Amino acid sequence: MNAGVLPRWVVALAVAGGLFVVLPVVALALRVDWPRFVPLVTSDSARAALLLSLRTSLSATALCVLFGVPMALVLARTAFRGQRLVRSLVLLPLVLPPVVGGIALLYTFGRRGLLGSTLSAAGIDIAFSTAAVVMSQAFVALPFLVLSLEGALRSVGTRYEAVGATLGAGRWTVLRRITLPLVLPALVSGAVLSFARALGEFGATLTFAGSLEGTTRTLPLEVYLQRETDPDAAVALSLILVVVAVAVVGVAHRVRPLAGGAPAPGPARTGGLR
Amino acid sequence: MPSNQGSALALATAVVFLAGACGAGGPDAGDGAVGGAAGEAIGGSITVFAAASLTASFTDLAARFEEAHPDAEVALNFAGSSDLAIQIIEGAPADVLATADAENMGKVRDAGMLTGDPVDFATNTLQLAVPPDNPAGITSLPDAAAPGVKTVVCAGQVPCGAAAAAVEQAAGVDLEPVSEESSVADVLGKVTSGEADAGLVYRTDVRAAAGTVRGIDVPEAAGVVNTYPIAALPDSADAATAEAFVDFVTGTEGQAVLRAAGFGAP
Structure with missing residues (x-):
């Protein structure tokens, strides 16, 4: 790292900020009851919660992609009243x-x-179901996908799309062969971030879906409940969440640098200058 | 903490208090632990950690206490009893602790953070709460266990869930809840919003939520009693004030407020 270009105090503040984020995680890891760690995180209730969390977060991510990609496209590529x-x-x-x-x-x-x-009337009962968990997670995770994808769509610009269209490509072909491949890295990192947000979802799930083992009690809810009687179990499960989160953020970061990698020339970004 | 809202409350309660004192007549005037002699040492600000189910009662009690001791200020922190215990053990500055069960008070005591013995000051029992229109037509605990009825209880890990399990056992009813919540407030929320047909909550919660839920007595619940202990913490900077607050809660006026909220006598 080349710190020479920055005033020292900027670096000092950055280090302090970094410690502020990292230290609590270290403190958490220090509290883990290592001899009991494996039994704690492999108990029936912990396994049920982890599996439910992974299942629902993946479903929520799929929903985010299904609806978030069109939303980002509409926001980045169209102009209409009230768009802001x-x-x-x-x-x-x-x-x-x-x-x-x-x-x-x-x-x-x-x-x-x-x-x-x-x-x-249609026979659909969402309350207290796993579907309610997925909806809560998708609700809070959707903006992550829309935000990162819309940003990428704007920064790659419309130049290639315009060229494709003049060469006779239809709208669907332009979208499939030009637009989406260009923003694929942003799509992947957005989806990964959505997944991470869904995995950590707590408040909306608790309020909307309830808490029942195997059906609606995801890992964060299990942590919250275990803390009542067995703080060691809560800490062990928290660490699992931290590890998954770090892994996910790591993946997102490896993909991210490519996202803005093809800055389009200025004139092409018509939509961005409003 | 309860400064803005508290002053209005204090004013209102002062009027009620004065009216009550006039009605009761002379002999009662000197009664209660809040005597004038102890008053001179009572001042400063204390922080009271109290169980979530005490929110309304203790907000009222704090206002009344401040009214009786103008130099004293009471800050309130409400949370689940296990949260409060953890916060105190991890060093949160509290002067008085009131929990909804003996177990969490015991945790604080085991951590060597109490000098004296906690005093039991209230009891609470469970009641079945249903939405006002009672869509599932519930009149008893067995009704709440019927197939298709959405019943919500607290999880076994929290005091209200342990009590619910004991009531189920006593009644010989096996509820199949659609959700096991982490707090009684979450159970109540599911009932008031109409998502659930019934929920087992404390009698005081039903009383506080009057209008948004209806309470249905469960005979077996009378035998499953949650006892609330209170204790002053020794590290308190205003130890006299903390002790005075404990005396106030366990004294005549404090007990009257708690009884009005639906709590039982210890």
């Missing part, structure tokens, strides 16, 4: 306290919610 407002609203779950998100979901899809009676 729409973008802010889409990013709302990012700043909303998750518990509030859970309450909002409850008032929408709950038994007495906005769509509740319609859904139950």
Whole structure:
């Protein structure tokens, strides 16, 4: 690292900030009861929670990709009235306290919610189901995918797409052969971040889905509950979450540098200068 | 902490208190632990850690205590009892601790952080809470165990869940909950929002949520009693004030407030 170009105090503050983030994780690791670690994290309830978490987070990520890619494309490649407002609203779950998100979901899809009676008429009962967990996770994770993909779409610009179109490629061909391959790294890193956010989801799940082993009690909820009686188990499970999170962030970082790797020439970014 | 809202509350309760004192007449005036003689040492600010189920009662009690001791200030911290115990053991600055069970108070005592013995000051029992329109038509605990009925309880790891399991056993009913929540507030939330048909919560929670839920008595619940202990912590900077608050809660006025909220006598 070449620190020579920066004032020393900037480096000092950066180190302090880094310690602020890393130290608590170290403190957590120091509290782990290592001799009991394996039995603690392989107990029936822990395994059920981990498997449920992985299953629901993958499903939530799939939902995020399914809906998030079109959302990012619409935001980056079209212009319509109120687009800024729409973008802010889409990013709302990012700043909303998750518990509030859970309450909002409850008032929408709950038994007495906005769509509740319609859904139950159709025989769909979401409350207290694994589907409710996936919805909570997708709700909070979606902005991560939309945000990173929209940014990438804007920075690669529309130049290649325009060339493709003049050469006779249809809209679907342009999207499939030019746009998506260009932003694939951002799509992957966005999906990985969404997965990580889904894995850590707690507040919305607790509020909207409840907590039942094997059905709705994901790993964060299990940590929260274990802490009541067995703090050692809670710490051990927390460490598992930390390890998964670090691995996920690592993957996202390896992919990320490529995302903005092909900066398009200025004039092409028409959408970005508003 | 309860400064803004607290002053209005204090004013309101002062009026009630005065009216009560007038009605009760002379002999009662000197009663209670909040005597004038002890008053001179009582001041400064204390922090009271209290179980979540005490939120309404202790907010009221703190206001009344501040009213009785104008130099004293009471800051309140409400959380689940196990959270409070962990916070105190990890060094949170508390002067008084009131938990919803003996076990979590025991954790703090085992950590060598209490000098005296905690005093039991209230009891609580479970009741079945249903939405006001009672969509599943529940009238008893067995109804809540019927197939298709969405019943929510606390998880076995928290005091209200342990109590729920004991009530189930006493009643010979095997509930199949759709969710086992980490706190009684979460159980109540599922019922008030109408997501659940029934939930086992404390009697005081039903009382506090009057209008949004209806309480249904479970006869067997009377035999499963949660006892609330309170203790002053020795490291307290204002030890006299902390002791006075404990005396206030266990004294005549404190007990009256708790009884009005639905708590039982210890």
